[in-house]
Amino acid sequence: MAVYRVTIKKVLLKMSKYGPASVELFIRKPRGFIYASCAKTSFLLHPRASRQNLLVGSGHGRFFIGTVTNHLSSEQAFQANLDDVVDVLKNAGIEHFVYATVAGQRSVVGCFDEDRLAVVSELVKTHGYSGAYLGVVSGRGIRVRRYLKRSAPWVLTKAPVLRFFKPQVSPNGILISDERSGCAIVFWQSGEDAWTSPVANPFARQLVQRDRQRATVHVGTGIYDSYPAFVRPDPFAAANYPIDVVYTWVDSSDPAWQSRRRAAVVESDGSELNPLAVNDSRFTSRDELKYSLRSVAAFANWVRHIYLVTDDQIPDWLDTSSDRITVVSHKELFPDSSALPTFNSHAIETVLHRIPGLSEHFLYMNDDVFIGRPITPGLFFSSAGTPKFFRSSARYGIGPRTADDAPVDAAGKNNRDLLAQEFGIGVTTKFKHTPHALRKSVVEQVEKRWSEEVARTRGSSFRDPDDIAIISLSHFFGYFTAQATEGKMRYAYVNIAHANAKHRYRRLLIQDSWDAFCLNDTDNEGVDMVRQERLLSNFLQAYFPVKSPFEK
Structure with missing residues (x-):
C-alpha cells in the first residue's frame, strides 16, 4: 500500500499544480474526485463535486479544475473574475477600490494591507471547492497557485499582490481561460499621510488625503x-477609436467557383502563368476561417466589426444574422466589373479600403492567421492611431525581378523599385504573416500615388509578375511618410x-x-492530404474549442 500511495502522489504532483495536501486527501477519500482523460489521472475536488459543473481542463501545458462552459471570450472571463472578487468584498464589508491596467484589459482591486487575511479568508469561504484559485504574483507572472478549499494557505496571507481566477473548461476538457484572465488584488499600505501601492500602476502609486473622495470607474x-x-483614462494606453477586421476568403470546393476559375485560366492562356499562381493549395479551405473568427472572438473581442470579402460565397456555418459581421462581394468593391471574376489576392487587396462603412483603422487578416492569446489594440496601433507593422527575417533579394520569381517575391521587388524611385531607399524586407494593421487613408494615398500600378494589378485575374502588393507597400509608404511604425509581436509560422x-x-x-500564428501551405503536392487535414483539424479544435458568436 505504501508503494501505491507514493506512486499516486508522484503522478498527481507531476500532472497538477496543487500541493501535497490534495494528494493525501485523494488517498484517504477516494470519493468526490473527477477524472481527467487528458491528464490520465484523477483530481480530488470534494465529496459533492459530482453535483457541481466542474471538470479538469488541459491546455497549453497546464491542468486546472474549471467551470464547464460553451461560450466565453477573454473579456468575459476578465469581467467574471473581477465581479466575483468585488461581490465577496462587498458582502463582507471590506473596504476596496477598483482600477484597471494594460489598456483596461487587466482588472485590479485595491485593498488594505491590514485586511489581507480577511480578504483571503472570505474568498476561500465563498469560493472554496468551486473551481477557484489564488496565485501569488511575482514580477509579470504567478509564482505560486493554490486551489481554494476549506482554509487559507499560509503563503497567500503574506503576498502583497494576489490574483484570483476561476478557470473555464470546454465540455470536452480543453482549458479555455486560466490565470491570465484573473483579477489582481493589490494590498496597499495605509499610512497616516498617504496610501501606498506595493507595485506600480498607470495612475497613482500613492493616494494622499485630498485624493480620497469616492468616485465610480x-x-x-x-x-x-x-x-x-x-477614473481618468491613460491617454498612452488605450486606443479610443474603432478598429475593424477584414478577411478575404474563398471556397474552392464550390462547383460554380471552379467553373469560373477554369474559364479564367483558359482565357488568360494558363501556360504563361506561374505555377504558384494557380496552385490548388492557394485556394483550399479547411474551415480555418471558422477558427480564426473564434480566435478574434476569444482574444480580441474589442474589434468593432468584421467584414468578410468573398466571390459571392458564404460559409455554410456562418451566421449572417450577426450584427458584427458583414459579407461583402467582390462586385461591390471593384470599380471595373470587367476585372471580375478574379483569383488574384493582390488584386483583391487593392479594393479592401473601399468597403462601405469600414473604419479608418482596420486589421487585414487571411483565414490562416490566428490570434494566439488575449491581446490589446496597442499591439497593432499606438494610442495616437499609428499602425504598426511586423517585419520578417525573410528577404526577396536585391537583384532584378525574373520570370522564375514566386509571385510574392515578384510583387515585393516591384514594390522595392517604386519605393526606390520615390524615396531613394532600397528595401528587401518581407512582412510576417500576421494581422496587418492599416489606416484607410494611407492606403488611399498609395492608390493615388501609384494609380497605374494599382489599376494594372487590379485587372489581373491571377497573380502576375507585374503585380504590386499594396498591403506591404502601404506599410513602407506609411513608414517613410511618418504614418506607420515598426512593432514587435510574439509570432509563429507553421508550414x-x-x-x-x-x-x-x-x-x-x-x-x-x-500573440499570433499562421498555419500556411504554399505547395501540398505529394503530401498525404488526409493526414494533413486530420492533424490541422485536431489542433484547431484543441486550441479554439468554443464556438464564436458568428457561427450558427
Missing part, C-alpha cells in the same frame, strides 16, 4: 467604486505540409506565448 461592462485618480507539422502543433499548444 468603468471597467469592462461594469461600474465600480474607486477614486478620482483611477502545415511540412513533415514536422505535428511537432509544431504540439509546441503551439504547450507554449502558449504567441
Whole structure:
C-alpha cells in the first residue's frame, strides 16, 4: 500500500499544480474526485463535486479544475473574475477600490494591507471547492497557485499582490481561460499621510488625503467604486477609436467557383502563368476561417466589426444574422466589373479600403492567421492611431525581378523599385504573416500615388509578375511618410505540409506565448492530404474549442 500511495502522489504532483495536501486527501477519500482523460489521472475536488459543473481542463501545458462552459471570450472571463472578487468584498464589508491596467484589459482591486487575511479568508469561504484559485504574483507572472478549499494557505496571507481566477473548461476538457484572465488584488499600505501601492500602476502609486473622495470607474461592462485618480483614462494606453477586421476568403470546393476559375485560366492562356499562381493549395479551405473568427472572438473581442470579402460565397456555418459581421462581394468593391471574376489576392487587396462603412483603422487578416492569446489594440496601433507593422527575417533579394520569381517575391521587388524611385531607399524586407494593421487613408494615398500600378494589378485575374502588393507597400509608404511604425509581436509560422507539422502543433499548444500564428501551405503536392487535414483539424479544435458568436 505504501508503494501505491507514493506512486499516486508522484503522478498527481507531476500532472497538477496543487500541493501535497490534495494528494493525501485523494488517498484517504477516494470519493468526490473527477477524472481527467487528458491528464490520465484523477483530481480530488470534494465529496459533492459530482453535483457541481466542474471538470479538469488541459491546455497549453497546464491542468486546472474549471467551470464547464460553451461560450466565453477573454473579456468575459476578465469581467467574471473581477465581479466575483468585488461581490465577496462587498458582502463582507471590506473596504476596496477598483482600477484597471494594460489598456483596461487587466482588472485590479485595491485593498488594505491590514485586511489581507480577511480578504483571503472570505474568498476561500465563498469560493472554496468551486473551481477557484489564488496565485501569488511575482514580477509579470504567478509564482505560486493554490486551489481554494476549506482554509487559507499560509503563503497567500503574506503576498502583497494576489490574483484570483476561476478557470473555464470546454465540455470536452480543453482549458479555455486560466490565470491570465484573473483579477489582481493589490494590498496597499495605509499610512497616516498617504496610501501606498506595493507595485506600480498607470495612475497613482500613492493616494494622499485630498485624493480620497469616492468616485465610480468603468471597467469592462461594469461600474465600480474607486477614486478620482483611477477614473481618468491613460491617454498612452488605450486606443479610443474603432478598429475593424477584414478577411478575404474563398471556397474552392464550390462547383460554380471552379467553373469560373477554369474559364479564367483558359482565357488568360494558363501556360504563361506561374505555377504558384494557380496552385490548388492557394485556394483550399479547411474551415480555418471558422477558427480564426473564434480566435478574434476569444482574444480580441474589442474589434468593432468584421467584414468578410468573398466571390459571392458564404460559409455554410456562418451566421449572417450577426450584427458584427458583414459579407461583402467582390462586385461591390471593384470599380471595373470587367476585372471580375478574379483569383488574384493582390488584386483583391487593392479594393479592401473601399468597403462601405469600414473604419479608418482596420486589421487585414487571411483565414490562416490566428490570434494566439488575449491581446490589446496597442499591439497593432499606438494610442495616437499609428499602425504598426511586423517585419520578417525573410528577404526577396536585391537583384532584378525574373520570370522564375514566386509571385510574392515578384510583387515585393516591384514594390522595392517604386519605393526606390520615390524615396531613394532600397528595401528587401518581407512582412510576417500576421494581422496587418492599416489606416484607410494611407492606403488611399498609395492608390493615388501609384494609380497605374494599382489599376494594372487590379485587372489581373491571377497573380502576375507585374503585380504590386499594396498591403506591404502601404506599410513602407506609411513608414517613410511618418504614418506607420515598426512593432514587435510574439509570432509563429507553421508550414502545415511540412513533415514536422505535428511537432509544431504540439509546441503551439504547450507554449502558449504567441500573440499570433499562421498555419500556411504554399505547395501540398505529394503530401498525404488526409493526414494533413486530420492533424490541422485536431489542433484547431484543441486550441479554439468554443464556438464564436458568428457561427450558427
